[in-house]
Amino acid sequence: MKVVLTIAGSDSSGGAGIQADLKTFEAFGVFGTSALTVLTAQNTQGVRDVLPVSAEFLKAQLEAIQDDFEISAIKIGMLYSNEIIDVVREFIKDLKTPVVFDPVFISKAGSKLLNDDAIENMKSILPYATVATPNLFEAKGMFDYEAGRDNKVITSPCAVVVKNHIVQTSIHKKSLDILMISGKKFNFISPYVNTENTHGTGCSFSSAIAANLALGKSLQESVEISKKFIHNAIVNAPHIGHGKGPIAHKIGAGLCQ
Ligand code: PXL
DSSP, X not given: OOEEEEEEEEETXXXXXXXXXXXXXXXXXXXXXXEEEEEEEEETTEEEEEEEOOHHHHHHHHHHHHHHOOEEEEEEOOOOSHHHHHHHHHHHTTOOSXXXXXXXXXXXXXXXXXXXXXXXXXXXXXXGOSEEOOBHHHHHHHHOOOTTTOOOOOOOSSEEEEEEEEEEOSSOEEEEEEEEETTEEEEEEEEOOXXXXXXXXXXXXXXXXXXXXXXXXXXXHHHHHHHHHHHHXXXXXXXXXXXXXXXXXXXXXXXXX
């Protein structure tokens, strides 16, 4: 069985962060391991508190996993502080493993998940990543990308998927993700779903890409499967919580295999 690693934060409400990553890995049939960067006290309505793990303890988790398993892919999620970014960069620097980097800035409920003084340092992860998966807000902060402003293809040391462009055709709204790699663009489209159940979609999307890369799929195939997975998981969301509700990982993955 392929082993994958998520380096991310804990979401006590179970819909995003490490919990979403592990549910996604399980749903795609890979074995998930995890190194926690922060603990969050949150629910579907927002983040109430954040407790960062020390740099030493994060290192200890990473080394414990590395010493025991052959890791087939790594997903990086919430990093929060400069100290944590530095530990993660040092860990992935010399690895040959595919790395999916989700540059998390804020949660779907609008809570801040990255210190302001750490935005610049996030860019130092890019040379060691296979692909980064920013939403439009994060793409503006990381790459000065603005949808529709120009037909700009992001130049980055790694591939970039910019998520969640909303496209309005004469009849339908669609959700468009654009993969940019070596100056080329590839579009991935799903029907737009008007829903509050989007908590953890970014985390789950990036972990699905990592799972599929671990299974030997190409980057384009992995993005295509992951886009379908998120759509299916949103459509089948369990409708729990009073805010931005979680998605249905297992059903979502089952429907796109
Ligand atoms: O979806 C971004 C995200 C990442 N990591 C953690 C989160 C969230 C959103 O809530 O809680 C731990």
